[in-house]
Amino acid sequence: MTNLYRSTIIYPVFIVIFLLQLSTVFAQSFEAESGTLSNGANLQGCTGCSGANMVGNLGGPSNGTVVVPVNVSTAGTYTLTIYYCTADPRVIYVTPNNGNYTGINCAPSGGWSTVGNTSMNVTLNAGNNTIRLDNGAGGWGPNIDRITLQPTLTISFGSGNSIYYNLGTGKYNVYFNNNPVITDAYASANSNNIFYSHTGYTSRTYAATPVTDAFGSGTKHTITLTGSGLITMQQVFYTYSGKNYFFTEVLLTGAGSNCYRMAPLVADGVAIPGGGDMRALNVPFDNDAWIRYNAQSMGSANFTSAEVTGLYDNSNRNGLVIGSVEHTVWKTGVSVTGGGSGTLTHLEAYGGFTSNGVTRDLRGHGWVSVGGNSCKSPKIMVNYDADWRTAFETYGSANATAEPRYIASYTGGTPFGWNSWGAIQSSLTLAKAKAVVDFFANNCVNFRNSDNTLYIDLDSYWDNLSSGGLSGSFAQLTEFANYCKSKGLKPGIYWAPFVDWGKNGSATVDGTSYHYQDCWTKINGSVVDLDGARALDPTHPGTKGRIAYVIGKFKTCGFEMIKLDFLGHAALEADSYYDNSIHTGMEAFKKGMEYVVDQLAGTMLTYAAISPNLASARYIHMRRVACDAYKDISETNYTLNSTTYGWWQKNLYQYIDGDHLVFGTEPLAENRARFTSGLVTGTVLTGDDFSTTGAWTATAQSILQNQDLLDIARNGNGKAFRPVEGNTGDQPNELFTAAIGNYQYLAIVNYGAAAKNYTVSMARIGLNPSTTYGVVKELFTGALTSVTGNLNVTVPASGAAIYRIDKTVLQPMGMLSMR
Incomplete structure (x- = not known):
């Protein structure tokens, strides 16, 4: 035996x-x-x-x-x-x-x-x-x-990792590096009754079958549970050769198996080896309403995180990441309850999560596999690593592997650009838009990406340039697009495809014979307004006809970039959808977004503002991690909270973006901090009113043409910096780092009202503390220094510094000079 x-x-x-x-x-x-x-x-x-x-x-x-x-x-x-x-x-x-x-x-x-x-x-x-x-x-x-x-049934994976499944009780433990991390775990499924893997079932059988998929060669481990009067349950584990993670899912098979909630992983105990600064990360579902990530103390944590959570010791960086890698059917939640002393007394990763304050839903999750004889939960990844940041990056990549992009990849350089919502907003006119083009064409000529490309993007109120609204003439928009191209720039446009801002009621939907009220999403018998805009059913032919009509006009104008906004409206759980095969918000979101991508047909760089954090990745190239941040240090603080704990989404999207980089009349220190937030996040999209002259124009001509700074985004291909620490609660980190080519970059942002002294350990940012790095350049000022062990620096109030450490020059600086 x-x-x-x-x-x-x-x-x-x-x-x-x-x-x-x-x-x-x-x-x-x-x-x-x-x-x-x-x-x-x-x-x-x-x-x-x-x-x-x-x-x-x-x-x-x-x-x-x-x-x-x-x-x-x-x-x-x-x-x-x-x-x-x-x-x-x-x-x-x-x-x-x-x-x-x-x-x-x-x-x-x-x-x-x-x-x-x-x-x-x-x-x-x-x-x-x-x-x-x-x-x-x-x-x-x-x-x-x-x-x-x-x-106990032993399922080994990676190095020193095992799932110990008790076929007698239906519970299992998970060991990483030969240490117990997850204990007393089981599965559950909510159909007309609630089924638990450890309750009622009288027979459990195990089957191992080979599997080869995008994650490599491995084994699918299936435990089939049966019992009198119970729907058959299957607990499934996927392990892969050489991988220190596994996936798990739960299925019900048979009549009545459709569910509104399924939890592949419920555990009554989680303990991360270490015992230092233990943290549990609460991740938002989207980037709306200035919501923040929150790295809470693990022992007192009590929340449901959207799609994924991280549990880690910030001192030694050991960490566990648990989250869904599938987002086309279920909304997933990961609930954690702290047990004191850096442990959890309960953890539950489940499909079927809704919350007004998190997912924006006003009703429960839709039923999955309605009318079918089998219902599957989302696939949950369980990944442990010696560095929680690496675990999150692996998780980000796993999402892209599990659900490859529906949209064709963007092949250009890291996007650089300008967006009208930063400062001009509702005052947008053709004359102002052309003046902005002239500024970048004539007075800021070195602000370009690696392809010598710059996007000039018209945001909301672009319809000031169209007579008669969506159904009218787009002649001025065509004129703007052609003017951009004549100056060597690329034109961009904005649209929210799943909302009715005007709440137009009986008005005819543009490009169709339907009325707007026919397309409105109904929740609990009523229409729903979110962020002031009425949600449209993404499966309705009126909504789809309008999408085809408007995107067709944008394509005719010659736009090469589109910013999509308020995409979360398409993911709301509704009473029903026009397409009666759709029963959940994420199914509706998939239907709507695939239709948008089909209409774009590969003609534009596709960029999302307000949108689901993870589910949007199949349909867009670039995503904003924080929305409606502009120029002062408090808005930089908000942006970098999202970068601090969401930087790993760069492994899921081609690019992530830190929102408008507006200089305005802010002090130089705050302008440096604001620009740093863009570089740290990965792309550079500025937003001042360059149709007029002010303090911002001189600032832009200096900062936006600093080639050392721009090379970070160019050469890093939009690579987001890692946070150095992960213990800042709902606030951002002050230290970020990235390795690009032969350089290690260190960004320091001081959010405080007074200058602050920093002592930064080279070991903590991934360098050898015993080595003397001979050429260390601060990129805003050009100041040169050398460093051994620790870098000691003072950063002004509400300011920032970016250091470029040459990893190939390992002698004292002496008389070395750099550009």
């Missing part, structure tokens, strides 16, 4: 099925009082315990200990479940056979006569073994009622 529990071999030709009925895997139970007590451990009465007694006084100054003898017939891995009592959080140390101990967190059970349980995995020999329980750290452990042992 040994191989039954430890087989992880990939069989290329045939399916391997292991069948265990519950009758063959009953747990062996051992009372704690059957063990040998020492160092003050004693028996105590317990009305709720299995033998009316428990072992107490474990740990403490004398390290009270109990050693329980156990006997198993077969060597292998076993699930050890510890039944305990405690009124407060405690830790129990578990030592099998006098080997290495493992500390297990025990959440409060409800009191000293109320039994709780937790589990871990142990490797035992055939025959006699011992399990020692104590608390060698000097703290007090919980009181112990009993322990049980069950043989």
Whole structure:
């Protein structure tokens, strides 16, 4: 039977099925009082315990200990479940056979006569073994009622990583680097009833089949659960050769299997090795309403993060990232509940998440697989890494792999440009737009990307240049587009395809015979306004006809870039959709966005403003990480909060953008900070009113033509900088870094009202602290220095500095000079 529990071999030709009925895997139970007590451990009465007694006084100054003898017939891995009592959080140390101990967190059970349980995995020999329980750290452990042992299915992946699945209970533990990280995990599905993998099912069978997909060669591990009166459930795990992550999903199969909520991963315990500055990251669903990321202290965290969360120790950077890589059917939430001491007492990754304040929804999630005989959850990635930032970047890339772009890739250089909403806004005219073109063509000639390209983008109120609205003449828009091109620039335009700003009611939808009120999305029987705009059903032929009509006119004008806005309106959960095959907001979003992309037909750089963080990636080239930020340091603060905790979306999108870079009449320090926010995020889109002359024009001619600065975006191909730290709550990091070519860049932003001194460890930004870097250039001022170990610098109030560290020049600077 040994191989039954430890087989992880990939069989290329045939399916391997292991069948265990519950009758063959009953747990062996051992009372704690059957063990040998020492160092003050004693028996105590317990009305709720299995033998009316428990072992107490474990740990403490004398390290009270109990050693329980156990006997198993077969060597292998076993699930050890510890039944305990405690009124407060405690830790129990578990030592099998006098080997290495493992500390297990025990959440409060409800009191000293109320039994709780937790589990871990142990490797035992055939025959006699011992399990020692104590608390060698000097703290007090919980009181112990009993322990049980069950043989365990082992699914190994990567290096030192395993899923230990208990076929008897339907629960599993996950170990990374041979450390328990996720404990007592199970799956659930909400149909007409709620089904749990660990409740009611009486048979669980295991099958391993080879799989080859975009992630490589691996194994699909399927546990099929059946029981009288229950819909068949399947828990699925995907592992890949050499990959230190896995994917999991849950399915219901059979009549009545359609669901409105499915959770492939529910866990009653999560602990990240380390014990330093433990953080849990709350990720927004979109970039609307100035919402912020929040890296909360893990022990007190209590939130549902949209699509993904990160759990990590900011001190040593060990981290776990858990999130969905599929976004075309479900909205996913990851709920976390802190348990004190840097642990979680509950984690749930589930499809079916809605929230007015997060997903903007006013009703529950739609049902999935309506009318079908099988329903699948979103696929959840579970990824552990020695650096939580790398784990997030891997997650970003996995999203792009799992759901490849529907839109053809953009092949140009990092987008540089100007957008009218930064300053001109509703005052836009053809004369002003042409004057902006003239400014960049004649007075800011070196502000260009690696393709010598610059986009001039007309935002909302571009219809000031059209007579008669959408149905009227676009002659002035064509004139503007042609004027841009005559000056060597590229014209851009703006549109929100899924909203009715005018709430036009009985008016005819442009380009169709439908009325606007026919196309309005209905939620709870009423139309819905979000951000002041009425949502349109993305599946309605009137909405689609309008999209085809307007985009057709833009293409005829000759626009080469389009900024799409208010895309979240297309993702709202609705009472119903015109297309009766669509039942969820994300299904509607997919339908609408694919239609937009089809109409664009590869003619434009496609860019999104307000939009879902992850689901938009299939349909656009570039996405704004924060919306409606303009010029002062508070808006730079807001932008860089999104970059601090969302920089990894660069692995999902071709480019991410930090919103309008407006200089206005702000002090030089704030202008440097604002421009730094763009470079750190990856692209450069400015927004001043360059149709007139003011303080901003001189600032632009200086900063926007600083080639050392522009080379960051050019040579980095829009590469977003990593945050140096991840413990800033809902505030941004002050330090960001990126490796580009032979240079390591360090950006420092001081959001405070006073100058601030910084001591930056070279080791913390990925460099050798023992090396002397001989050429270190501050790019705003051109000042040169050298650095060994730490960089000491003072940054002005509300200001920024960007250092370029040449990694190839490793001697003192001396008389070295640079451009």
